[in-house]
Amino acid sequence: MRRVSIDSHDAFDYNGGMRAIFLALSFSSLLACETFLPARSDTPQGALEEKCVSTCRKQISSCDQNSCIKGCRIALDRIVEHEQDTVFACVARSKTCSDYDFARCSARVGVHADGGPPLPEKPKSEDD
Numbered sequence: 542m543r544r545v546s547i548d549s550h551d552a553f554d555y556n557g558g559m560r561a562i563f564l565a566l567s568f569s570s571l572l573a574c575e576t577f578l579p580a581r582s583d584t585p586q587g588a589l590e591e592k593c594v595s596t597c598r599k600q601i602s603s604c605d606q607n608s609c610i611k612g613c614r615i616a617l618d619r620i621v622e623h624e625q626d627t628v629f630a631c632v633a634r635s636k637t638c639s640d641y642d643f644a645r646c647s648a649r650v651g652v653h654a655d656g657g658p659p660l661p662e663k664p665k666s667e668d669d
Contacts, residue, residue: 589617589620589621590610590613590614590617593609593613593616593617593620593625594606594609594610594613596625596629597609597612597613597629600626600629600630600633601629601632601633601638602633603633603636603637603638604632604638605638608638608639609638611640611643612632612638612640612642612643615640615643615644615647616628616643616644616646616647618647619647619650619651622651624647624650624651627646627650627651628643628646628647628650631645631646631649631650632646
């Protein structure tokens with residue numbers, strides 16, 4: 542029986558192989574990150590958001606394009622519930638056009654206007 546010896550040059554170069562794997566994973570991670578990045582804030586995404594931004598620009602003079610885009614994204618669930626006119630009227634009454642204004646106005650319209658259901662009663666203690 543012959544013994545076969547493996548020359549060190551023929552063997553897998555551990556450092557070089559690991560370096561190649563690291564580079565391949567790094568490159569694929571960079572490509573994958575582009576998929577998961579949030580949408581650019583300077584362009585409306587989709588027909589619903591474009592319509593909202595257009596209406597916002599017409600109804601709220603204190604809001605610029607970027608404020609309307611961000612505000613429409615904050616109030617998106619209210620827009621779907623057809624409450625955008627109420628939200629826009631509330632934001633128009635405020636002195637600024639900030640994320641806070643859109644969030645505050647979105648939380649105070651429609652079925653959400655009263656703050657939600659009442660808190661449950663405190664459980665009675667065993668001493669009572």
